[in-house]
Amino acid sequence: MKAILISIVVLFFTFLSLSQESISLAVLKYSGGGDWYANPTSIPNLIAYSNENLGTTINPDPVSIDVGSQELFNYPFVHLTGHGNVVLSNQEVHNLRQYLIGGGFLHISDNYGLDKFIRREMAKVLPESEFIELPFDHPIYHQKYEFIKGLPKIHEHDNKAPQGFGLFYEGRLVCFYDFECDLGDGWEDPGVHNDSQSTREKALQMGANIIQFVFTQ
Numbered sequence: 767m768k769a770i771l772i773s774i775v776v777l778f779f780t781f782l783s784l785s786q787e788s789i790s791l792a793v794l795k796y797s798g799g800g801d802w803y804a805n806p807t808s809i810p811n812l813i814a815y816s817n818e819n820l821g822t823t824i825n826p827d828p829v830s831i832d833v834g835s836q837e838l839f840n841y842p843f844v845h846l847t848g849h850g851n852v853v854l855s856n857q858e859v860h861n862l863r864q865y866l867i868g869g870g871f872l873h874i875s876d877n878y879g880l881d882k883f884i885r886r887e888m889a890k891v892l893p894e895s896e897f898i899e900l901p902f903d904h905p906i907y908h909q910k911y912e913f914i915k916g917l918p919k920i921h922e923h924d925n926k927a928p929q930g931f932g933l934f935y936e937g938r939l940v941c942f943y944d945f946e947c948d949l950g951d952g953w954e955d956p957g958v959h960n961d962s963q964s965t966r967e968k969a970l971q972m973g974a975n976i977i978q979f980v981f982t983q
Contacts, residue, residue, distance in 0.1 A: 790825040792841035794872070795832045798853030802846065803830070804877050808953035809845055815953075815970040816977045820910060824977075834858040838865050843980055844872050847950045849879040852887050859890045866892065866933075866940040871980045874943040875950035878923050888933065888941065897931035897943060906930070906942060909978040911971040917944055918968035920952040920961065939983075942976060949973055 793809055795802050809828040816822045828845075831838050834857050838844065844865075846852075854862065866872060874884055885897065900906065900916070907913040907930075917928035928947035932939045951959050952969020961969075 788825075789823075790841060791828045792831040792838070792844045793828055794844045794846040795830050796846070796848075796852050796854065796858075798851035798883065800848035800850035800852050800880065800883065801877075802848050804847050804849060805875075805950040805954050807955045807958065808847075808950045811955065812953045812970060812973045812977070816974045820974055820978055822977065822981075832858075834861045836861075838862070839868070839870070842870060843977070844870065845875070845950075846872060846884070847875045847877045847880070849877045850883065852880070852883040854887045854890065859887075863891045867935050870940070872941040873976055874941065875948065876923075876943070876945050877948060877950060878921070881945060884943070892933050892935060892940075895933045895935060897933060900930045900932050900942075904930075904932075905983070906939070906975060906979045907972075909975040909982075911975050913972060913975070917947045917949070918952075918965075918972055919947060920965060920969050921948040921959070923948065939979075 791809055791813060793802070810826060813824045813826055813828065817824055817826070829841070831841065831844065833854060838861060876884070889896070902914060902916045907916055917930045919928050923946050926946045929945045931943040931945060933941035949969050949972055952961055952966050953973055956966060
């Protein structure tokens with residue numbers, strides 16, 4: 767395990783130049799009945815956008831990885847989404863915790879209906895922390911693209927203002943959670959949700975900010 771944690775730290779440092787072709791992103795697979803596989807075009811589109819606009823050279827093909835897999839430690843950024851239930855076993859809780867405290871980063875995008883389940887499970891992963899809403903002056907909103915009012919509103923959901931929550935471990939943001947926003951939907955192909963070009967652009971810009979924040983902080 768120590769060697770794995772060291773390797774993920776090495777990945778982070780090698781990515782600081784934003785030019786490492788070996789970096790891949792992952793979509794997190796989980797049990798419980800929720801559709802972890804929702805938004806299949808979102809992460810490939812975010813990668814393409816980041817490669818074009820940030821100068822990154824991320825592998826264009828993301829992988830799907832089980833929460834409990836040791837392969838998780840090969841991916842410095844993992845994405846989780848869905849509409850329903852999420853259930854993590856004790857082994858999966860431990861694995862995800864070791865991943866996060868060892869240098870990994872988790873982005874969660876509520877695709878509507880995920881909130882009560884993901885909060886319950888993440889409380890098991892990091893019981894010493896809790897989701898706090900990030901202030902609008904947090905650096906994640908002020909990378910290449912400026913979002914002075916925080917997250918853009920992509921989909922209606924309950925017609926509430928979008929919120930960006932974070933989990934911290936020893937002062938480091940290890941998980942960013944977009945709620946009442948649905949960034950993942952905004953990253954999908956144009957014909958999937960028929961979002962306007964300006965809406966999709968805002969979603970992709972915010973996604974690129976997350977990528978840039980993770981790999982340069």
